[in-house]
Amino acid sequence: MMSLTRLALAGCAALALGATAVQAETPADTLVIADKIDDIVSIDPAESFEFSGNDMLNNVYDTLVELDPSNLGPLVPGLAESWSVSEDGKTYTFKMRDGATFHSGNPVTAEDAAWSLQRAVKLNKTPAFILTQFGFTPENVDEVVTADGDTLTITVDKPYAPSFFYSALTAVVASVVDKQVALEHEADGDFGYEWLKTNTAGSGAYSLRAWKPNENYVLEANDNYWRGAPTMKRVFVRHVPEPATQRLLLERGDIDIARKLTPVDIEGVRGNPDININDELRGRIMYVALNQTREPLNNPKVVEAIKHLIDYDGMANSFLKGNYVVHQAFLPQGFLGAIDDKPYSLDVEKAKALLEEAGVGDIEIKIFVRNDQDRLEMAQSFQNTLAQAGIKAELRTGTGKEVLGEYRSRNHDIYLGAWGPDYSDPHTNADTFAKNPDNSPEAQLTGVLAWRNAYPAAAETPMTNAAVLERDTEKRRAMYEEIQRIHQANSPFAPMFQLIEQVASRNNVDGFNAGGSIHSAFYWPVTKN
Amino acid sequence: MSDADGLGRRGFGRRAVAAGSGIRRARLSRLLIGTTRTLISLAITFLGLLLITFIIGRVVPIDPVLAIVGERASQAQIEEVREQLGLNEPLMTQFAYYIWDVLHGDFGKSLMTAKPVIDDIGRFFPATLELATLATLVGVFLGVPGGVIAAVNQGRWPDQVIRVVGLFGYSMPVFWLGLMGLLIFYGELGWVGGPGRLDATYELMYEYDVPTVTGAVLIDSALAGAWDIFRNALSHVILPSLVLGYFSMAYISRMTRSFMLEQLGQEYITTARVKGAPEWRVVWVHALGNVLIPLITVIALSYASLLEGSVLTETVFAWPGLGLYITNALFSADMNAVLGGTVVVGLVFISLNLLSDLLYRVVDPRAR
Numbered sequence: 086m087m088s089l090t091r092l093a094l095a096g097c098a099a100l101a102l103g104a105t106a107v108q109a110e111t112p113a114d115t116l117v118i119a120d121k122i123d124d125i126v127s128i129d130p131a132e133s134f135e136f137s138g139n140d141m142l143n144n145v146y147d148t149l150v151e152l153d154p155s156n157l158g159p160l161v162p163g164l165a166e167s168w169s170v171s172e173d174g175k176t177y178t179f180k181m182r183d184g185a186t187f188h189s190g191n192p193v194t195a196e197d198a199a200w201s202l203q204r205a206v207k208l209n210k211t212p213a214f215i216l217t218q219f220g221f222t223p224e225n226v227d228e229v230v231t232a233d234g235d236t237l238t239i240t241v242d243k244p245y246a247p248s249f250f251y252s253a254l255t256a257v258v259a260s261v262v263d264k265q266v267a268l269e270h271e272a273d274g275d276f277g278y279e280w281l282k283t284n285t286a287g288s289g290a291y292s293l294r295a296w297k298p299n300e301n302y303v304l305e306a307n308d309n310y311w312r313g314a315p316t317m318k319r320v321f322v323r324h325v326p327e328p329a330t331q332r333l334l335l336e337r338g339d340i341d342i343a344r345k346l347t348p349v350d351i352e353g354v355r356g357n358p359d360i361n362i363n364d365e366l367r368g369r370i371m372y373v374a375l376n377q378t379r380e381p382l383n384n385p386k387v388v389e390a391i392k393h394l395i396d397y398d399g400m401a402n403s404f405l406k407g408n409y410v411v412h413q414a415f416l417p418q419g420f421l422g423a424i425d426d427k428p429y430s431l432d433v434e435k436a437k438a439l440l441e442e443a444g445v446g447d448i449e450i451k452i453f454v455r456n457d458q459d460r461l462e463m464a465q466s467f468q469n470t471l472a473q474a475g476i477k478a479e480l481r482t483g484t485g486k487e488v489l490g491e492y493r494s495r496n497h498d499i500y501l502g503a504w505g506p507d508y509s510d511p512h513t514n515a516d517t518f519a520k521n522p523d524n525s526p527e528a529q530l531t532g533v534l535a536w537r538n539a540y541p542a543a544a545e546t547p548m549t550n551a552a553v554l555e556r557d558t559e560k561r562r563a564m565y566e567e568i569q570r571i572h573q574a575n576s577p578f579a580p581m582f583q584l585i586e587q588v589a590s591r592n593n594v595d596g597f598n599a600g601g602s603i604h605s606a607f608y609w610p611v612t613k614n
Numbered sequence: 615m616s617d618a619d620g621l622g623r624r625g626f627g628r629r630a631v632a633a634g635s636g637i638r639r640a641r642l643s644r645l646l647i648g649t650t651r652t653l654i655s656l657a658i659t660f661l662g663l664l665l666i667t668f669i670i671g672r673v674v675p676i677d678p679v680l681a682i683v684g685e686r687a688s689q690a691q692i693e694e695v696r697e698q699l700g701l702n703e704p705l706m707t708q709f710a711y712y713i714w715d716v717l718h719g720d721f722g723k724s725l726m727t728a729k730p731v732i733d734d735i736g737r738f739f740p741a742t743l744e745l746a747t748l749a750t751l752v753g754v755f756l757g758v759p760g761g762v763i764a765a766v767n768q769g770r771w772p773d774q775v776i777r778v779v780g781l782f783g784y785s786m787p788v789f790w791l792g793l794m795g796l797l798i799f800y801g802e803l804g805w806v807g808g809p810g811r812l813d814a815t816y817e818l819m820y821e822y823d824v825p826t827v828t829g830a831v832l833i834d835s836a837l838a839g840a841w842d843i844f845r846n847a848l849s850h851v852i853l854p855s856l857v858l859g860y861f862s863m864a865y866i867s868r869m870t871r872s873f874m875l876e877q878l879g880q881e882y883i884t885t886a887r888v889k890g891a892p893e894w895r896v897v898w899v900h901a902l903g904n905v906l907i908p909l910i911t912v913i914a915l916s917y918a919s920l921l922e923g924s925v926l927t928e929t930v931f932a933w934p935g936l937g938l939y940i941t942n943a944l945f946s947a948d949m950n951a952v953l954g955g956t957v958v959v960g961l962v963f964i965s966l967n968l969l970s971d972l973l974y975r976v977v978d979p980r981a982r
Binding site for chain 1: 675676677680681682683684685686687689691692694708716724725726727728729734737738760782796800801804807808810813814815817818821860929930931938939942945946947
């Protein structure tokens, strides 16, 4: 009874003191970020493949080779101190860093690194292809990835461009996992998978203190981090799904960084002296693709006409302003060999003439697009411009998974959606847009965009295969440029835009990096003053 | 029943006592039969509820496997996961497996969060419970008096004012109302806490210092004696519960008004007035007393609907509640989570039904 009375009294007091109870400041040693993090389905590095999960893991785990947030592009030593490749270009040797430890206190060894790669290959979750594309299989991986003392040796099946292999090793799937801790939690020979889905065992700048799905996660600084302990003792990432709400939190100073503001919100906070806005070009490409099993979308004239029926500039200068730039090649800016050619623009007369030449009569099609504001607006604009040339398009909308299901089984006419690169090498996008090893329906290469749209990529496929073997970087760059130009002219893909992430932060926050177009977010360089 | 009992006691000696115990036995067995019947009907209700949810979930054109493996997966990986999840089995076999597991206390793991559904619900339901309870209190304490005053002043200005206020509450999109509330009372004036259940500072204190007992921040922080966290939590829950409470107030006041009007036209009211009972007594005791029974049903229903969670309010206020959880689960075809959520919502409705039955007996002598 007594405590009930106290409760009631405290309640009344709090109501009366409501104003003073609000403290609009984040702790000085804690970085507080508002983001949308409900895409995290697993935090096992062998499985994590969504943006938010990779942001977390990029700070919890280390890889052998890493990217430098202050100069994204060149690779820098991670858990490997140095590395080299054999004459024949097939055997890589990594010398491990001395003195690095996991969060558990266990030393990081070459054995951990070898086991982690073997584990990812054997578990064979979605991102495993980033490793298995080098010829690793569950059967051979124990022989081709080996540890001896402080040296890790990896043998690949072809003399790939070394930068291609190193770039793949910067992906989350190549994270070095604490073998001992993982095996302590192993069940039924799962390499600790069930446990690592919701727990971590890394050596990164932060360890995971708590993860409440769809709510928040808390990272704690690793005082023994080999780069030195990070300045921020904690990182607290909150799931705030509504952008307007993120904006309010930022304006009040209840968070340090807001990552999902809309262009309207960004304009709203631009004049605020307490808030900085940092534009970062990200890797996501928005594109339109035409299913080549559908008449008359497989007519080259129709394809070209439709590429002229997209209002690229109109969209980029109106509702997408600040959030996307026009980009018409499949490699995002920031990647080796990315081209900036923009041969297409809205030209209704030209499109009409092309359709006339094609002689295909009335066209009625469906545009498949997921229920998401940006995409729906793009689809509506596209629908309008198609109508100007007499093409009747109907929007077929659904949840992400629903639309994706149709797309993967070639059930779409036109698909409007996004693609993001998986690692920092141009092969990541070339592999899916410009390579189709088998276009037959039976092949079921459902993960490959060219296959989904039944585009044989006859010219590009051999070139893409050759480009990964080119060890001269300048020559390799030229090859990708050529592949993109061919793809741009002939393929049923119309890349339209590249994403700009507008990160808004309090002006006392320094050093945050969302990862540019090639990587995930870095929390450890952040400071506050 | 009580008559027969009374008769027995009044004076038929031993035989009557024997008859009395016979009646008690009969009453007991009737109670047992009644309880068994209730339990069986409950079990059937639940089974039916789960079956329908299960079938709807499987008929929806969303592939749960895609939710796990993501965009890049190969066909082989998809088949493997489908096999692991048992999705290749016939629908009824899948359902039977599910029920079997549930009977063994295993609600399975959520695909979206990789955590046991029980854990997820243990986290999201208390957040919803806090919000819904406070909102219902707001609704009742403003709505019932509002309805009574409106009825007494039927057609005059207090009635009009209350009607307009109620109508406003009914027709405003909760999304807009919530954002406006935040903009003014949090953004501009700083009177209340912002979105989320706590400020970042307190959220971390809560995470580090307060043991989780019930999952409800207000209760747990009070139990731990962490009054600054409690105060902060209260400042955060005020606004969303006022917004939600406004809606239930609008509903409750309209219903109270019409119930009251019905009662105020009855003869016993005239009788009471003729007998000289003071007007406040006529209204607040005689009439309202008779309105309580239908009103309890109305309040229980409105409480139950709040306990399902409110997707829009939870979105605006970044409130980790049940509504968003179940909705997200549906969109990812995360059946374990959807079914777990369904069980909770079912339980809520059943317990509120039982509770209002119980309350009937308290307020209505005839039901005793």
